[in-house]
Amino acid sequence: MNLVLGCLAILAVLVAAGWGFRFVGRMSGRALFKDMELATAFGWMLLVFLAMGGVWLFFFVPAAVFFRWAVQGFIVFAIMAFLFRLLGRNVGPNGTRRLFRQMPLTASFGILIIIIYAVLAIFAGVIAPHGQEEVFARVNVLPGGDVAMGGDPAFPLGTDQIGRDLLSRLIYGAQNTVGIAFATTVIAFLLGGTLGFLAATIGGWLDQLLSRMVDVLMAIPSLIFALLLMTIASAWAGSQQQLLTLYMILIIAVIDSTRVYRLARAVGGNIVVMDYIEAAKLRGEGMVYLIFKEILPNATSPLLAEFGLRFCFVFLTIASLSFLGVGIQPPLADWGTMVRDLSQFINFAAFSPLTAALPLMAAGAIALLTVAVNFVVDWMLHRSSGLKE
Amino acid sequence: MGSVTRIVVQRLFLGLLTLFVVSIVIFTAVNLLPGDFAQAILGQGATPEAVESIRRDLGLDQPPITRYFQWLAGAMQGDLGTSFAQANFASFTGTDSGATTVAAQIAPRFANTMFLAGVTAAIAVPVSLTLGILAALYRNSVFDRAANMFTLSSISSPEFFLAYILILFLAVLNPLLPSLSNIYAGMTLGERLERTLLPALTLTLVVTAHMMRMTRAAIINLLASPYIEMARLKGMSPMRVIVRHALPNALAPIINVIALNLAYLITGVVVVEVVFVYPGIGQLFVDSVKIRDIPVVQACCLLFAAAYILLNLTADILSILSNPRLRHPK
Numbered sequence: 001m002n003l004v005l006g007c008l009a010i011l012a013v014l015v016a017a018g019w020g021f022r023f024v025g026r027m028s029g030r031a032l033f034k035d036m037e038l039a040t041a042f043g044w045m046l047l048v049f050l051a052m053g054g055v056w057l058f059f060f061v062p063a064a065v066f067f068r069w070a071v072q073g074f075i076v077f078a079i080m081a082f083l084f085r086l087l088g089r090n091v092g093p094n095g096t097r098r099l100f101r102q103m104p105l106t107a108s109f110g111i112l113i114i115i116i117y118a119v120l121a122i123f124a125g126v127i128a129p130h131g132q133e134e135v136f137a138r139v140n141v142l143p144g145g146d147v148a149m150g151g152d153p154a155f156p157l158g159t160d161q162i163g164r165d166l167l168s169r170l171i172y173g174a175q176n177t178v179g180i181a182f183a184t185t186v187i188a189f190l191l192g193g194t195l196g197f198l199a200a201t202i203g204g205w206l207d208q209l210l211s212r213m214v215d216v217l218m219a220i221p222s223l224i225f226a227l228l229l230m231t232i233a234s235a236w237a238g239s240q241q242q243l244l245t246l247y248m249i250l251i252i253a254v255i256d257s258t259r260v261y262r263l264a265r266a267v268g269g270n271i272v273v274m275d276y277i278e279a280a281k282l283r284g285e286g287m288v289y290l291i292f293k294e295i296l297p298n299a300t301s302p303l304l305a306e307f308g309l310r311f312c313f314v315f316l317t318i319a320s321l322s323f324l325g326v327g328i329q330p331p332l333a334d335w336g337t338m339v340r341d342l343s344q345f346i347n348f349a350a351f352s353p354l355t356a357a358l359p360l361m362a363a364g365a366i367a368l369l370t371v372a373v374n375f376v377v378d379w380m381l382h383r384s385s386g387l388k389e
Numbered sequence: 390m391g392s393v394t395r396i397v398v399q400r401l402f403l404g405l406l407t408l409f410v411v412s413i414v415i416f417t418a419v420n421l422l423p424g425d426f427a428q429a430i431l432g433q434g435a436t437p438e439a440v441e442s443i444r445r446d447l448g449l450d451q452p453p454i455t456r457y458f459q460w461l462a463g464a465m466q467g468d469l470g471t472s473f474a475q476a477n478f479a480s481f482t483g484t485d486s487g488a489t490t491v492a493a494q495i496a497p498r499f500a501n502t503m504f505l506a507g508v509t510a511a512i513a514v515p516v517s518l519t520l521g522i523l524a525a526l527y528r529n530s531v532f533d534r535a536a537n538m539f540t541l542s543s544i545s546s547p548e549f550f551l552a553y554i555l556i557l558f559l560a561v562l563n564p565l566l567p568s569l570s571n572i573y574a575g576m577t578l579g580e581r582l583e584r585t586l587l588p589a590l591t592l593t594l595v596v597t598a599h600m601m602r603m604t605r606a607a608i609i610n611l612l613a614s615p616y617i618e619m620a621r622l623k624g625m626s627p628m629r630v631i632v633r634h635a636l637p638n639a640l641a642p643i644i645n646v647i648a649l650n651l652a653y654l655i656t657g658v659v660v661v662e663v664v665f666v667y668p669g670i671g672q673l674f675v676d677s678v679k680i681r682d683i684p685v686v687q688a689c690c691l692l693f694a695a696a697y698i699l700l701n702l703t704a705d706i707l708s709i710l711s712n713p714r715l716r717h718p719k
Contacts, residue, residue: 039628043532066557106538216414219407219701221656224674224693231678231686232421312545319547320660324675339549343664346553349561356557363550370545378541 014049018042065353081109103379110375117174117369124175129154130165132172132333139163143354157358160341169333170361176332177322178369181315184249184256188314189307192257196264197291200272211265214258222255223317229255230326241329248318248327256314263306267299301384308377312370319366338362397706404702411694412464416457419687464691467492470684472677491688495670499692501572502662502669506654508582508589509596514647517597521604521643526631528609540598548657552591552664559587570667588665592657596650603646607639641711648704652697 018041025033057064058071085108088100100108120127130136136159142150143158143166151158157166199207217225233247271277272295280294321327322336330337342359349356451459463470469491524533543551560568570584608631611617620630659671666672670689677685 040527043527043530047531063562066562216407216410219411219698220414220690220694221652221697223656223659224690227659227674227678228415228418228686228690231681231683232418235681316545316547320549323547323549323660324663324678326678336547339553343553346557347561349557356561360550360553360557363547363553367542367546367550370547371542374541374545 010049014045015042018045021045066349066357069353069357077109078105081105081112084108084112102383106375107379110372110379113368113372114376117178117372120171120174121178122175124172128168128171130168132164132169132176133331134164134168136163136165142352143358144352149352157361158355164333166338166342166358169338170335170365172333173335173338173362173365176328177318177335177366178315180245180249180328181311181318184253184318185307185311185314187249187253188256188310189260189303191253192260193264193303194291195257196261197268197295198287199261199265200268201287201290201295207265210261214261217255217258218262223320226251226255226317226321227324227326230321234326244329245327245332248321252314252317252321256310256317259313260306260310263302264299267302268295271295271298301380305377305380305384308373308380312373315366315370335362335366393710396709400702400706400709404698408695408698411698412461412691413457415687415690415694416460419683420453460687464688469495469688472682472685491684494673494685495688495692497574498668498670498673501667502658502671504581505585505588505592505658505662505667505669506651508585509592509654510651512589513593513596513600513650516593517600518604518643520597521601522608522631522636524601524605525608525612525635526627528605536601540602543594543598544602548591548595548660549664551594552588552661555587555591555594556664559590568665570665572668585667588661588667591661591664592654595657596654599653600646600650604639604643607642607646608635611635611638641708644707644711645704648700648707652700652704655693655696655700 015038018038021044022033022036022038022041025036054067054071057067061067082105085100085103085105088103088108089097091097136155138152138155139159139161141152141155141158143156144151145153145156147153155165155167157170159165160169195210199210229251230244230248233251234244237244237247277290277294280290285294318327319336322334323340325337325340327336328334339359339362342362345358346356346360460470472491472494520536524536527533556568559566566587567584568587570588572581572584576584612635617630617634620634621627625633658669659675661667662669662671663675670692673685674689674693676682677689
């Protein structure tokens with residue numbers, strides 16, 4: 001009750017402050033203040049209030065460790081994105097320079113993060129200090145590397161219940177989780193794209209048949225359907241865990257290819273009615289030529305944006321499945337499974353913030369990549385549509 | 390009015406047809422399992438006679454088509470079969486408490502999930518509409534940009550990330566709310582709300598972002614129309630222009646988005662229920678998937694699909710009803 005009253009009191013004070021701010025501003029006779037609405041003035045006051053609260057938390061509250069980390073992380077990433085954009089503007093061929101010149105900071109942040117993840121995923125074996133399946137004698141080492149606290153400098157993020165190095169598993173997670181999601185998206189695109197373009201070019205009964213099948217598959221929520229099929233796949237795979245991961249890739253690829261099919265068919269349908277397709281048909285070109293040389297080059301930009309978004313969905317679905325315990329199987333290191341296994345550590349937040357941050361690191365690694373891809377796709381769509389808003 | 394009823398009846402029929410086909414898909418998928426239910430219950434060391442007798446009891450010796458129609462007829466009457474795990478447990482302990490049917494297992498959990506979805510919708514819909522209108526009103530301002538970045542990040546984070554962040558700040562560091570939602574019969578509404586609030590807040594974060602972006606886009610789409618220009622030139626305040634003139638015309642896409650997001654809640658609920666150990670239908674579904682309790686998986690899947698189809702259907706019908714051009718087709 002007191003909390004609600006306190007919030008109301010703060011709001012009232014902020015409205016009064018906004019009114020006062022505008023009143024004082026009007027004394028100076030600037031047009032800006034004359035046209036200012038009370039709501040805008042209130043907004044500025046709210047911003048000042050939040051900024052002051054943030055500064056107070058950052059400098060004067062020793063317990064707000066997580067807040068401090070979040071702010072530091074935000075600032076570091078912002079500076080990195082800015083430097084990366086600066087680099088892109090001055091180095092490289094003219095084409096990329098022009099691209100970087102119009103780029104918002106969010107998009108350059110996205111590209112930077114994607115590059116970092118790609119490097120981590122490709123060179124995981126070189127970067128990670130230990131192997132992902134390597135089991136050490138020291139179990140449950142605390143993170144931080146401080147011997148007095150129960151840490152070990154050899155394991156900067158500690159080890160898990162059976163003694164595997166968590167830093168290495170985090171790095172290998174990039175390879176496994178991102179790699180599997182990427183492979184799944186590629187399969188979904190090959191399947192959905194091919195069928196969609198075929199349906200658009202041939203039309204008739206094939207189009208009807210495929211479209212109705214896709215309609216039915218899309219009527220079942222995708223995560224639920226994936227879980228149902230994973231039950232069956234786990235019975236088929238038996239004790240062969242690697243096979244289950246393979247089945248998961250196929251299942252999610254098929255489920256997600258329905259969405260790709262829809263888009264490819266719609267885009268293809270618009271292209272097929274063009275005159276140059278007619279001309280190619282009259283020239284006597286075959287179906288393969290039509291799809292790969294005429295339709296595909298003209299459908300690249302919507303498909304590319306869709307690829308980014310689809311990758312995010314697939315990535316999140318796989319992470320959710322792994323988190324629920326039916327996705328990527330051990331001994332492969334994977335972020336979703338790590339979050340589930342380490343989730344209990346969150347209760348130690350008051351005593352050892354770094355330990356509590358472990359599950360958040362794995363979950364944050366997932367979130368960071370999807371946010372980055374979304375930022376880039378957002379910018380690409382904005383650019384290709386020429387939207388002003 | 391005649392054409393409206395016809396459209397609505399037509400859509401309802403289409404929805405039923407979809408549900409029917411979906412039930413066939415689910416049934417076929419489950420029947421792709423190697424071995425059958427009887428072996429699944431008894432395990433590998435079962436004698437052939439025992440397997441045979443269970444197959445007869447469960448009607449597994451009949452052809453698949455007969456079984457499908459029996460299952461469908463049962464499902465229509467609320468009889469979804471017997472849960473393997475519960476039947477096993479009952480025969481192991483020798484007690485038959487009557488809770489071995491799937492329907493008896495699902496019913497209380499379904500009510501819990503509906504409660505969670507209801508609380509989420511009650512928070513998310515007003516908040517996201519207000520924020521969406523504000524973002525459209527102050528578009529391209531600092532507020533709009535911050536909201537855009539925040540919503541994009543919260544859409545693209547996995548649900549469990551948001552859930553654990555909320556647990557960290559609201560349950561562990563500042564113990565305001567319980568991080569485990571153990572709900573049982575006979576709780577007062579206040580207690581129940583308190584236990585439900587954290588999962589509901591997580592779902593709200595996910596859903597609000599989407600709804601707010603859509604509301605903003607729907608309103609901004611309309612702002613270029615001549616009648617909005619007219620209202621502005623008349624000297625109306627921007628707030629009044631949006632609330633009186635833009636909002637009623639943006640209603641159709643907004644209603645659509647609300648219904649679609651409620652449909653999204655159905656899948657989001659699974660992960661969030663597992664994080665908070667909320668005794669809802671999503672938790673039951675995941676548990677059944679892990680122990681391969683097929684009748685429960687089948688029933689939950691059908692239920693989720695039915696809810697999903699129903700909400701999509703509602704979105705469809707409401708958007709027809711709210712648009713005069715669709716209501717009176719030429």
